[in-house]
Amino acid sequence: MTRRYDRLAxxxxxxxxxxSWRGQVLRILSGVAVLTLCAFNSAWGQETKHAFVGxxxxxxxxxxxxxxxxxxxxxxxxxxxxxxxxxxxADAQTVDVAGKTIMPGLVDTHNHIGGIGAAxxxxxxxxxVRVAEAINVRAAGFRRALAGGLTTLNIMPGSGHLSSxxxxxxxLRPARTxxxxxxxxxxxxxxxxxxxxxxxxxxxxxxxxGTRGKSAALVRAxxxxxxxxxxxxxRAGDDADKLPPRDLALECLxxxxxxxxxxxxxxxxxxxxxxxxxxxxxxGFRVVLHHVSEAWRVAKEIAEADVPCSVILVDSPGGKLEAxxxxxxxxxxxxxxxxxxxxxxxxxITDSRLFLRMAALGVRAGMSxxxxxxxxxxxxxxxxxxxxxxxxxxxxxxxxxxxxxGDPFSVYTKVEQTWTEGQKVFDLDxxxxxxxxxxxxxxxxxxxxxxxxxxxxxxxQ
Amino acid sequence: MRDKRRKRMHDANSRTRRRARSTVPVTIxxxxxxxxxxxPARAAHAQIVVRGEMVYTMAGPPIPNGVxxxxxxxxxxVGPASEVDLPEDLRxxxxxxxxxxxxxxxxxxxLTGLLNQKQDQDQLERSAPIQPALRAIDAFNIHDPLIAWxxxxxxxxxxxxxxxxxxxxxxxxxxxxxxxxxxEAVLVRTAAVAATLAESAQxxxxxxxGTRGKMMAMLRxxxxxxxxxxxxxxxxxxxxxxERDLGLEVLxxxxxxxxxxxxxxxRAQDVANTLRLAKEFNIRVILDGAAESHLLTAEIKAAGxxxxxxxxxxxxxxxxRNASFETPxxxxxxxxxxxxxxxxxxxVPKTRVLLFxxxxxxxxxxxxxxxxxxxxxxxxxxxxxxxxxGSLAAGKDADLALYDGDPFEYTTHCVGVVINGxxxxxEAR
Numbered sequence: 001m002t003r004r005y006d007r008l009a010x011x012x013x014x015x016x017x018x019x020s021w022r023g024q025v026l027r028i029l030s031g032v033a034v035l036t037l038c039a040f041n042s043a044w045g046q047e048t049k050h051a052f053v054g055x056x057x058x059x060x061x062x063x064x065x066x067x068x069x070x071x072x073x074x075x076x077x078x079x080x081x082x083x084x085x086x087x088x089x090a091d092a093q094t095v096d097v098a099g100k101t102i103m104p105g106l107v108d109t110h111n112h113i114g115g116i117g118a119a120x121x122x123x124x125x126x127x128x129v130r131v132a133e134a135i136n137v138r139a140a141g142f143r144r145a146l147a148g149g150l151t152t153l154n155i156m157p158g159s160g161h162l163s164s165x166x167x168x169x170x171x172l173r174p175a176r177t178x179x180x181x182x183x184x185x186x187x188x189x190x191x192x193x194x195x196x197x198x199x200x201x202x203x204x205x206x207x208x209x210g211t212r213g214k215s216a217a218l219v220r221a222x223x224x225x226x227x228x229x230x231x232x233x234x235r236a237g238d239d240a241d242k243l244p245p246r247d248l249a250l251e252c253l254x255x256x257x258x259x260x261x262x263x264x265x266x267x268x269x270x271x272x273x274x275x276x277x278x279x280x281x282x283x284g285f286r287v288v289l290h291h292v293s294e295a296w297r298v299a300k301e302i303a304e305a306d307v308p309c310s311v312i313l314v315d316s317p318g319g320k321l322e323a324x325x326x327x328x329x330x331x332x333x334x335x336x337x338x339x340x341x342x343x344x345x346x347x348x349i350t351d352s353r354l355f356l357r358m359a360a361l362g363v364r365a366g367m368s369x370x371x372x373x374x375x376x377x378x379x380x381x382x383x384x385x386x387x388x389x390x391x392x393x394x395x396x397x398x399x400x401x402x403x404x405x406g407d408p409f410s411v412y413t414k415v416e417q418t419w420t421e422g423q424k425v426f427d428l429d430x431x432x433x434x435x436x437x438x439x440x441x442x443x444x445x446x447x448x449x450x451x452x453x454x455x456x457x458x459x460x461q
Numbered sequence: 462m463r464d465k466r467r468k469r470m471h472d473a474n475s476r477t478r479r480r481a482r483s484t485v486p487v488t489i490x491x492x493x494x495x496x497x498x499x500x501p502a503r504a505a506h507a508q509i510v511v512r513g514e515m516v517y518t519m520a521g522p523p524i525p526n527g528v529x530x531x532x533x534x535x536x537x538x539v540g541p542a543s544e545v546d547l548p549e550d551l552r553x554x555x556x557x558x559x560x561x562x563x564x565x566x567x568x569x570x571x572l573t574g575l576l577n578q579k580q581d582q583d584q585l586e587r588s589a590p591i592q593p594a595l596r597a598i599d600a601f602n603i604h605d606p607l608i609a610w611x612x613x614x615x616x617x618x619x620x621x622x623x624x625x626x627x628x629x630x631x632x633x634x635x636x637x638x639x640x641x642x643x644x645e646a647v648l649v650r651t652a653a654v655a656a657t658l659a660e661s662a663q664x665x666x667x668x669x670x671g672t673r674g675k676m677m678a679m680l681r682x683x684x685x686x687x688x689x690x691x692x693x694x695x696x697x698x699x700x701x702x703x704e705r706d707l708g709l710e711v712l713x714x715x716x717x718x719x720x721x722x723x724x725x726x727x728r729a730q731d732v733a734n735t736l737r738l739a740k741e742f743n744i745r746v747i748l749d750g751a752a753e754s755h756l757l758t759a760e761i762k763a764a765g766x767x768x769x770x771x772x773x774x775x776x777x778x779x780x781x782r783n784a785s786f787e788t789p790x791x792x793x794x795x796x797x798x799x800x801x802x803x804x805x806x807x808x809v810p811k812t813r814v815l816l817f818x819x820x821x822x823x824x825x826x827x828x829x830x831x832x833x834x835x836x837x838x839x840x841x842x843x844x845x846x847x848x849x850x851g852s853l854a855a856g857k858d859a860d861l862a863l864y865d866g867d868p869f870e871y872t873t874h875c876v877g878v879v880i881n882g883x884x885x886x887x888e889a890r
Contacts, residue, residue, distance in 0.1 A: 144777075314809050314810040315774075315810040315812075315813050315814045315817055316575075316607060316610050316611075316809075316810040316811050316812045316813070316814065317575060317606070317610070317810075317811070318574075318575030318576055318577060318606070318607065318809070318810075318811040319575075319577045319806065319808050319809030319810055319811035320577055320808070320809060321576060321577075321578065323809055324575065324576060348776055348778065349809060351774060351776070351777070354774065357871055360871030360872055361871060363871070363872050364871060364872045364873075364874065409871055409872055410870060410871065411820045411821070411823070411824045411869055411870055411871050412823075412824050412870075438785055438786050438787055438825065439777055439783070439784050439785035439786055439787070440755065440783060440785040440787070441753070441755075441756060441783045442783065443777065443782070443783060443784075443785070444777060444778060444781075444782025444783055445782075
């Protein structure tokens with residue numbers, strides 16, 4: 001439970017709203033309540049060890065294990081290996097998972113659960129705005145995502161702007177506020193990227209661009225400004241008098257230019273994809289191409305630029321002009337060209353409960369099983385710079401995993417349990433969880449925040 | 462390229478075979494791939510035999526190692542390969558699984574085009590809330606790429622037409638997915654009148670209908686008008702008969718029970734309103750969408766109303782917030798006739814794929830054969846075309862779909878489609 005204390009401490013350092021005594025008192029009270037519950041739980045829950053025995057394990061990056069043991073300790077993976085050669089710690093709770101399949105928790109690089117309200121209609125480029133501040137953690141979509149086996153999401157603002165703001169990387173932990181879900185970097189800051197878009201969605205009436213040429217020109221002008229801003233800041237050094245006035249939008253773009261913040265770029269048509277590669281060439285930012293309906297036309301160019309792609313597959317092409325030439329084999333073509341390839345749900349465009357299905361459709365269209373499995377896990381983790389923590393069943397990584405009833409790519413397979421950081425956060429045997437997995441009356445309602453220790457308490461019974 | 466594809470298909474075959482149902486006797490050891498033998502694909506009315514390791518006829522139990530003999534566009538014989546004498550000089554298509562061509566019980570493809578731009582969207586006329594005169598046949602583009610798209614996934618017939626979104630948006634029709642003109646492909650020119658009892662048909666501000674109550678009142682008034690019209694049109698004195706009214710004419714056919722009213726309703730109160738309307742006017746209705754129908758199974762069963770359930774992967778928000786993957790299973794368990802649909806989509810994906818939707822039903826409470834029924838024979842019965850399509854039986858149209866494994870598995874391919882005895886698709890999809 002130490003991580004939870006850490007997070008609470010961090011939360012006090014990171015102020016999301018203007019200071020107010022009322023807010024402060026409420027925060028302290030709720031903090032005390034949570035701490036009390038967690039402390040109560042930690043009496044038997046601390047560093048709980050679980051050994052999942054007998055499942056087929058799909059570790060990602062290493063060979064599948066037909067009959068394996070997965071040991072977790074607290075919120076981390078402790079050991080993984082074949083049953084006959086992997087010792088089970090004496091103090092571990094043993095869970096019989098014979099006949100099941102275990103794979104890493106799914107990583108969704110592009111998702112809109114909880115709200116996309118970042119940038120508003122006042123302008124096409126708003127990198128100062130953060131989607132984190134728009135997210136309703138009680139949205140039923142989060143529970144559906146757990147039912148689909150997702151544990152890490154990049155929640156993005158929409159694609160109606162050239163830049164609609166900062167994204168947030170979250171873990172699907174039990175959460176009362178977005179702070180509980182946020183993934184933090186070692187310096188305590190919240191992990192996330194910058195959403196950008198080109199093509200038809202961001203072309204609108206002024207002050208938005210009306211053409212592709214104008215779209216690129218506006219973006220270039222803004223990056224040039226940001227570069228100058230960053231140079232001024234660097235020149236000023238410790239001299240506060242020489243610092244330019246703080247500009248939140250340029251600050252964010254400066255982070256992008258410095259490579260500290262990834263650009264997540266909506267782009268469909270092959271010419272729009274090439275425009276992103278051209279801008280990357282000019283400004284040197286790091287970028288993941290998202291959706292990429294026509295990437296199959298320029299796979300070689302994408303591979304040469306060494307830019308990763310996060311692909312969406314929907315059940316038919318069209319619906320908008322830039323998706324006219326969407327094909328099912330885009331994942332296969334990109335993977336074969338050597339491009340780092342992930343899938344994403346774009347939830348609500350596709351349903352998080354069926355994320356495994358998308359990769360299965362990729363396999364149907366010719367992608368290798370291995371690449372398709374990576375596209376749900378480690379590939380996405382790399383695109384979020386989180387592959388040191390998530391994306392494979394590797395000792396030392398976060399204990400994020402999914403217990404499946406069968407093969408990940410079968411329609412008949414059920415997600416039976418989802419575990420995030422050593423906590424069971426979804427269980428198909430739980431009637432409320434089942435409601436979210438299957439649907440039915442009440443499935444779409446907002447949820448009461450659920451207490452952090454519910455599942456721990458159940459485990460201990 | 463072709464070799465590569467074959468290799469992939471081989472891989473897929475061996476995978477699906479591993480998990481295949483144990484009831485499938487693997488009698489064909491060297492599986493000949495359909496892609497290799499389906500050329501040329503466009504031979505008209507060829508005499509062909511379709512052989513499947515498992516043939517789901519939907520007219521009886523599935524036939525292991527079965528054959529379907531096709532002559533002049535119709536099925537002449539169906540049976541186990543061991544019992545059917547095959548004439549000489551036939552083209553033989555082989556697949557692991559063979560089913561009847563799929564019937565999409567409600568779609569808008571052909572009226573809603575792929576691009577989703579004004580010029581290819583003819584599914585909804587917004588000039589008035591009640592326009593039963595609009596015929597689907599006058600708005601259908603059989604060459605739209607979405608028709609070929611769904612055909613590649615086994616759909617040989619669609620019940621398509623005017624979309625949900627106006628109180629009475631127009632008519633629907635039943636049409637094959639193959640032909641050069643709609644006139645050539647159509648089975649039933651007017652299949653139903655499409656009505657909507659959902660929020661999508663409500664207007665803002667001072668326009669009507671703006672509420673559920675008003676929607677029902679307007680439907681009642683319209684049907685009452687049609688009753689009067691019918692009475693007056695049959696007056697002996699021709700002078701006293703009213704002028705022909707194309708809209709009322711088609712509503713009279715609904716009142717006469719000749720065609721059903723297809724009512725799109727999702728919330729429980731709208732479903733209940735639909736049943737009430739059917740009873741009041743003694744008309745046949747088919748419930749469409751019906752996201753909350755699982756709450757009213759007893760009432761729907763008692764009313765004898767069939768349901769075409771929304772695409773199961775339709776987004777579960779708004780009026781579909783209580784949608785369930787298990788709705789087809791819950792309705793079927795209550796004895797209610799169920800069919801599935803690709804439905805209407807206003808964004809991406811521009812159409813859903815019937816086979817994929819049925820797969821979700823098969824994974825959520827329906828058996829494989831029950832799920833197949835919802836997209837073949839049960840759909841045909843609901844639409845009144847079971848004499849011609851929906852099962853594999855002698856005398857019926859030779860519409861078939863071929864697969865390299867369990868049709869519902871994500872990684873199985875639809876490897877061939879036959880319509881009226883013509884091989885119209887031979888690409889593994």
